[in-house]
Amino acid sequence: MSADMTQSGAEILLRALKDQGVEVIFGYPGGAVLPIYDALFQQNAIRHILVRHEQAAVHAAEGYARSTGKVGVVLVTSGPGATNAVTGLLDALMDSVPLVCLTGQVPTHLIGNDAFQEADTTGITRPATKHNYLVKRGEDLARVVHEAFYVARNGRPGPVVIDLPKDIVINKAPYAEPTVQHPSYRPRTEPDMGQIAKAIVLMKQAKRPVIYAGGGVINAGPEAAEALTKLARLTGFPITHTLMGLGAFPASDPQFLGMLGMHGTYEANLAMHGCDMMLAIGARFDDRVTGRLNAFSQGSRKIHIDIDGSSINKNVPVEVPIVADAGKALNALLAAWQASDEPTDKPALAAWWRQIDEWKGKDSLKFTQDIKRGGIIKPQYAIQRLFEITKARGKDTFITTEVGQHQMWAAQHFHFDKPNRWMTSGGLGTMGYGLPAAMGVQIAHPDACVVDIAGEASILMNIQEMGTLAQYRLPVKVFILNNQYMGMVRQWQELLHGSRYSETYSSALPDFVKLADSFHATGMRAQSVDQLDDVINAMLDCPTAVIADIAVDQAENCFPMIPSGAAHNEMLLGPEHESSGVGVTDAGMALV
Amino acid sequence: MPSPTDTTQRSATISVLVDNESGVLARVIGLFSGRGYNIDSLTVAPVDAAGLRSRINIVTSGTSMVIEQIKAQLDRLVPVHRVADLTMDGPHVARELALVKVIGFGEQRVEALRIADTFRARVVDTTLGSFVFELTGNTDKIDAFIELMRDLGLAEVSRSGIAALARGSSVI
Numbered sequence: 107m108s109a110d111m112t113q114s115g116a117e118i119l120l121r122a123l124k125d126q127g128v129e130v131i132f133g134y135p136g137g138a139v140l141p142i143y144d145a146l147f148q149q150n151a152i153r154h155i156l157v158r159h160e161q162a163a164v165h166a167a168e169g170y171a172r173s174t175g176k177v178g179v180v181l182v183t184s185g186p187g188a189t190n191a192v193t194g195l196l197d198a199l200m201d202s203v204p205l206v207c208l209t210g211q212v213p214t215h216l217i218g219n220d221a222f223q224e225a226d227t228t229g230i231t232r233p234a235t236k237h238n239y240l241v242k243r244g245e246d247l248a249r250v251v252h253e254a255f256y257v258a259r260n261g262r263p264g265p266v267v268i269d270l271p272k273d274i275v276i277n278k279a280p281y282a283e284p285t286v287q288h289p290s291y292r293p294r295t296e297p298d299m300g301q302i303a304k305a306i307v308l309m310k311q312a313k314r315p316v317i318y319a320g321g322g323v324i325n326a327g328p329e330a331a332e333a334l335t336k337l338a339r340l341t342g343f344p345i346t347h348t349l350m351g352l353g354a355f356p357a358s359d360p361q362f363l364g365m366l367g368m369h370g371t372y373e374a375n376l377a378m379h380g381c382d383m384m385l386a387i388g389a390r391f392d393d394r395v396t397g398r399l400n401a402f403s404q405g406s407r408k409i410h411i412d413i414d415g416s417s418i419n420k421n422v423p424v425e426v427p428i429v430a431d432a433g434k435a436l437n438a439l440l441a442a443w444q445a446s447d448e449p450t451d452k453p454a455l456a457a458w459w460r461q462i463d464e465w466k467g468k469d470s471l472k473f474t475q476d477i478k479r480g481g482i483i484k485p486q487y488a489i490q491r492l493f494e495i496t497k498a499r500g501k502d503t504f505i506t507t508e509v510g511q512h513q514m515w516a517a518q519h520f521h522f523d524k525p526n527r528w529m530t531s532g533g534l535g536t537m538g539y540g541l542p543a544a545m546g547v548q549i550a551h552p553d554a555c556v557v558d559i560a561g562e563a564s565i566l567m568n569i570q571e572m573g574t575l576a577q578y579r580l581p582v583k584v585f586i587l588n589n590q591y592m593g594m595v596r597q598w599q600e601l602l603h604g605s606r607y608s609e610t611y612s613s614a615l616p617d618f619v620k621l622a623d624s625f626h627a628t629g630m631r632a633q634s635v636d637q638l639d640d641v642i643n644a645m646l647d648c649p650t651a652v653i654a655d656i657a658v659d660q661a662e663n664c665f666p667m668i669p670s671g672a673a674h675n676e677m678l679l680g681p682e683h684e685s686s687g688v689g690v691t692d693a694g695m696a697l698v
Numbered sequence: 699m700p701s702p703t704d705t706t707q708r709s710a711t712i713s714v715l716v717d718n719e720s721g722v723l724a725r726v727i728g729l730f731s732g733r734g735y736n737i738d739s740l741t742v743a744p745v746d747a748a749g750l751r752s753r754i755n756i757v758t759s760g761t762s763m764v765i766e767q768i769k770a771q772l773d774r775l776v777p778v779h780r781v782a783d784l785t786m787d788g789p790h791v792a793r794e795l796a797l798v799k800v801i802g803f804g805e806q807r808v809e810a811l812r813i814a815d816t817f818r819a820r821v822v823d824t825t826l827g828s829f830v831f832e833l834t835g836n837t838d839k840i841d842a843f844i845e846l847m848r849d850l851g852l853a854e855v856s857r858s859g860i861a862a863l864a865r866g867s868s869v870i
């Protein structure tokens with residue numbers, strides 16, 4: 107620590123951020139953070155993006171972080187600034203997104219006095235963050251900032267809050283260089299080689315293997331996705347992704363079974379159900395994935411790689427737990443597989459693939475689009491065309507989503523061949539995530555094509571961010587699948603509550619074209635299938651931000667669907683298929 | 699491999715070595731309440747000369763899958779250095795201190811004193827109508843003592859919760 111005490115806490119803070127490689131902060135000012143805004147004003151190294159709501163600042167930082175692998179940074183004021191950020195923080199915690207969120211706080215001598223805009227921010231955010239700090243002494247400031255970045259990015263990534271009383275950022279403070287090691291937090295990243303050897307034995311013996319890979323592979327970086335791709339191709343095993351894993355393994359590869367889980371494909375879920383060996387990597391056996399636990403893949407021996415020991419054996423017991431970074435463990439598996447001369451059971455594997463191909467033949471994502479002039483647009487078709495047209499254009503494309511049916515259709519019909527191109531709120535399922543997240547992605551990738559696939563209800567939850575898009579000339583495209591319903595909730599009401607559509611109709615919607623216009627963006631609309639391609643092309647050609655309001659079939663449901671409390675082999679298929687699956691049990695009704 | 703179908707409950711005494719920083723206890727307690735785990739007993743105090751580290755002893759109960767999960771959840775908290783399951787890792791000693799106030803007269807009072815003697819409880823305060831007994835031991839012993847005092851004028855109890863260490867030369 108240098109004894110030099112010529113800089114204010116705010117200047118020390120910015121210096122520490124700069125030393126951590128921070129280029130952008132998403133934030134919103136207020137009384138408690140005025141000194142920090144003053145210091146920001148007097149420097150050029152760090153860019154500040156002024157959002158329109160603190161929740162959006164956090165989602166923007168998430169989009170920035172997930173599309174780059176860097177830590178996203180947020181700055182908000184005390185009290186309401188901090189409480190507005192809480193939803194975003196919990197979203198980042200659930201989805202393992204590395205963030206550092208700086209919150210203003212009343213001066214230390216007023217803490218606990220119910221001072222103006224005081225909130226117990228560390229208390230409120232404790233269960234919504236990976237860790238949080240209240241800086242009470244200037245000499246701790248620089249160290250805490252460095253520690254916060256270390257904690258946010260190492261181990262299972264997550265959001266970290268630093269609560270900064272106003273006097274701490276005003277008073278002079280000493281600087282400290284970035285810390286290299288944390289005294290107590292040292293997550294294990296190297297796999298145990300004994301466990302790797304055990305895993306290889308199970309993998310070589312497998313007759314019906316499946317690889318189940320999730321968001322942890324994205325967290326582990328593009329090298330991990332590459333190692334996963336190599337391992338899958340080397341072994342020839344079928345592979346499925348969770349919602350959060352999409353893009354780690356190329357979707358265009360014939361070994362890819364599509365997404366699994368509640369709205370996963372028939373082949374992915376039946377492969378999970380019927381496999382005899384499951385290799386789970388950076389996936390947390392979420393209830394959206396497993397369905398009814400006591401029916402989940404009963405006949406398989408399981409290997410589970412996760413950097414967080416608490417993810418292993420939490421919901422599903424496994425034979426071979428491996429606590430490690432996904433990239434490191436995958437590379438170890440690759441090397442060990444290549445070094446082993448143990449044969450695989452080729453005839454069994456071939457039979458397994460024949461079975462999978464038969465399941466694939468069911469074409470569980472099938473839908474029928476009426477392509478006549480005036481035909482009602484199917485939401486799946488709108489996404490399929492968006493995918494095909496962006497692909498043909500060849501520009502690097504990033505997709506964010508809101509939450510609902512449109513999100514699931516996007517996961518099913520937009521295909522990702524690379525990691526970090528797909529940003530969605532999986533664990534918390536936060537409506538209003540997509541637009542600010544897209545903003546953060548576009549800041550990080552100014553030349554890329556960034557599309558928020560939205561629902562008409564979700565988009566209204568952070569619509570104010572159209573102002574941010576205008577201010578920074580961010581050409582984000584908002585592609586609304588407008589079914590005039592909170593479709594996902596309406597679907598559950600149809601299937602579970604006798605089609606009583608209680609409060610799920612989107613009444614009094616704004617005119618999205620005019621709304622775009624008033625925010626200095628471009629609005630467009632497609633009413634029928636013949637207008638769809640033109641609108642998509644016009645949207646992608648447009649140099650400004652766009653809201654494209656796509657009127658889609660209001661009655662469409664998202665299939666396949668494993669109803670809550672059902673098993674993988676009890677999946678409901680859509681109207682395109684003969685009836686299958688079971689209904690919802692009483693126990694299932696109580697689940698979310 | 700813990701089995702989800704194994705629903706037998708077990709009790710676990712878990713010791714956690716943490717940085718003695720503000721909020722650390724709230725983190726641990728919040729983890730238990732937020733995730734619906736039981737706390738049967740909890741003690742915390744600094745244990746090194748500089749007062750930088752504290753030891754938290756928690757007695758909890760659950761299925762073995764839940765207890766494994768509790769340990770994993772504790773272990774991932776940033777200020778946690780070590781988590782030890784004293785119940786699983788071998789024999790351990792667990793002791794609790796209790797202060798027990800008994801109000802009574804005549805034969806009751808004599809009987810209370812006699813029982814205290816067999817339990818090796820010390821009288822740390824006395825008036826003509828009351829005693830405060832101090833008693834150390836495992837939880838069962840203290841429960842038994844309190845139970846006996848019920849008929850003899852038991853008025854108030856204050857218990858420390860459990861302090862525990864592994865037997866032998868091993869340390870956490």
Ligand SMILES: Cc1cc2nc3c(=O)[nH]c(=O)nc-3n(C[C@H](O)[C@H](O)[C@H](O)COP(=O)(O)OP(=O)(O)OC[C@H]3O[C@@H](n4cnc5c(N)ncnc54)[C@H](O)[C@@H]3O)c2cc1C
Pocket residue numbers: 200201202261262263319320321322323325326347348349350351365366367368369370387388389390391392394395411412413414417430431432433509510513514531532533534535536594
């Ligand atoms: C409306 C709706 C419907 C949904 N339907 C589905 C569905 O049908 N199918 C589906 O899959 N999901 C669905 N979800 C998402 C679901 O709720 C979960 O968010 C998702 O399944 C979790 O993905 P994951 O298991 O990959 O874990 P993540 O939440 O991405 O967690 C990552 C895991 O990897 C670990 N990890 C992190 N970093 C590393 C590293 N470097 N190395 C190793 N491990 C690491 C973490 O510890 C964690 O265990 C839906 C969500 C919504 C909102």
Ligand SMILES: Cc1ncc(C[n+]2csc(CCOP(=O)(O)OP(=O)(O)O)c2C)c(N)n1
Pocket residue numbers: 508509510511512513535536537560561562563564565587589591592593594595
């Ligand atoms: C903040 C928040 N509130 C409520 C919900 C519950 N919810 C999940 S999906 C959904 C409807 C979304 O409607 P829309 O955005 O139109 O998408 P659609 O399902 O119609 O595609 C609701 C209300 C949620 N996920 N997030």
Ligand SMILES: [Mg+2]
Pocket residue numbers: 510561562563587588589590591592593
């Ligand atoms: Mg809708």
